Amino acid sequence: MSESSPSLAARLFAWAESRIDPFAPFDRDETPPGGVLPFAWHYLAPVKGWFVALTVVALAYGLFESAIYLLIGWFVDVLASGDPATILDTHGTTLVGLALLVLILRPILFFAHNIITNQILVANATNMIRWRAHSYTLGHAISYFQGDFAGRLSTRVLQAGQAVREIAVTLLDTLLYVVLFAATAIGLFVSIELWLALPMAAWIVGYALLLRYFVPRARARSLKVAETRSAMTGRVVDSYTNVLTVKLFARTEAERSAVREAIARNTRAFLDMMRLVSGVSLVLQVMNAALLVSTAGLSFLLWREGALSAGIAAAGLALVMRVITMSGWVMQSVRGLFENVGVVQEAMQTISKPHGLVDVPDARPLAVDAGEIRFERVRFHYGKEDGGVLDDLSLRIAPGEKVGLVGPSGAGKSTIVSLLLRLHDVESGRVLIDGQDIARVTQDSLRAQIGVVTQDTSLLHRSIRDNIAYGRLDATDEEIARAARLAHADGFIAELVDHQGRRGLDAHTGERGVKLSGGQRQRIAIARVILKDAPILVLDEATSALDSETEAAIQESLTGLMQGRTVIAIAHRLSTIAALDRLIVLDEGRIVEEGTHAALLERGGAYARLWARQSGGFIGVDTPGLMKAV
8 A cells, every 4th residue: 555545544534524515406495494493404304314323323322331330330249249269260251241342332332423423414514504504595685685784694694504403413412312321220220129210210300390491491591692692793793894984984982882782782691591500500409419319328228138239239329420410411401402492593584584586487598689678567666555666667778779877866777777687576567688578587697698887886805806707707817807907907906915915816805895996896897797798788877986087998998898788877977878879867767758868958858957957077966856847
């Protein structure tokens, strides 16, 4: 065997560690059920065989461990009653056999238990649950993420994996192990004298009653601890994510105060849990002391009357001591169990929600040949009862046409883009691309055909190269560099150096791109869309964060990018979209004017008034009723 060949132990570990594939295929759209046990089973079902194996090994190991105490009693009796000169002749074979059994079987069972737990289940099953929970959560609509803290969502998703696995291991391994010891002790005492079993039986009843008192209270308080911990995490992450706003408004002390309150609530909840644990632990210690004294006293009386050997008395007391030792461990395990139940209950509130936007069962990939877009009598109002953001909107954008959307804030411009991208479903009507209802095509294929540059550009906390390549993951370095050059981003990229000394395209942007200026972030976003090369292009204030000189340079690139594509552009700075083929003027979800820039100015209507109100290229403050005269 060559020196580089792995050892037998290494091959065994490698085999065990490959038994579970955390990333095995699964239905990413199946909603996890409510209820702790159904939720846990949903995620543990793929590896149930290994939990069965863990249970069998734990059962065998527990039986062997409890049997050792009986063997100790027998060994004491052999030594007490046997003749030292002949003991090996009469019991030698049995003693050697038992010694070999302990030397070989016990380590094997122990190792089997550990390798199933540590190598097969702990990392792989935990991360399998995390991966599946994350994959399902990522399928939620954009409104789902807008309604919660990112930090709280990520904490619940990541903690759910460990909590579900710990619940299963505690129930199938720890508690089973303790039950075996208690049952062995009861069996031994009953076989000797029924009275001897009474202390243990009374202790088991008392322990069950103590658990009955403890468990529901621990569950409620554990949920409170989990909720306050999650809120605390969300508050801290929110402060860090928006640290620039915190600094600009001099709100450092306000944020400290808010986090302090969150920590105080978590501390109070945790102390309430510890108060319960301390009280129950005291009662348990009194019960344990009573069990030990009563068992020892009855054993002494039975031994004095000759009904009990010294070895059996020693074995019985050893079993009692083992049960007493384990009782505190079990109580802690039960507390940990319900801490994990609290984590799972909280995770269910986040994870076990049906996807708001799903592909229809027979959804097909979108095929874009020409790029025609049609809105047919579309109505949408973000769930409002009175009135709609878009009300009976019909609009056709011809293949290759460049259209600008104009109107005051709240007129419905961004809503049209959101519905085109199917970030929301229309309430009535249809949106079609090349005659295909976008509600009946896959969401990924729809969005793959549309390039978007938004006003609020946020980048991934990765390298500049990764951020640009997000437009097309298989792009070469030459293609990435070309896109950066066309977006006029190559100049500042070459000068970038991050805190770890990475330069240029390898430099990291910081969370949400905070290490770059707004204009730099927007140029990276434009480079990403240039690389994506989609047939439909959406520009939502695409140059709003750029200075005039850079904007003029990028407008030239965008003009080239728009050639041969269907374009929808939104801009408050009307000069940036005045040259488009057609301008659509919106007010309160309705189209009130449309035409070219020159035709709309000549008409002297709403668009002309918006144009006249601009100062320095920007629209003035929206005036209520500005467009009512149209």
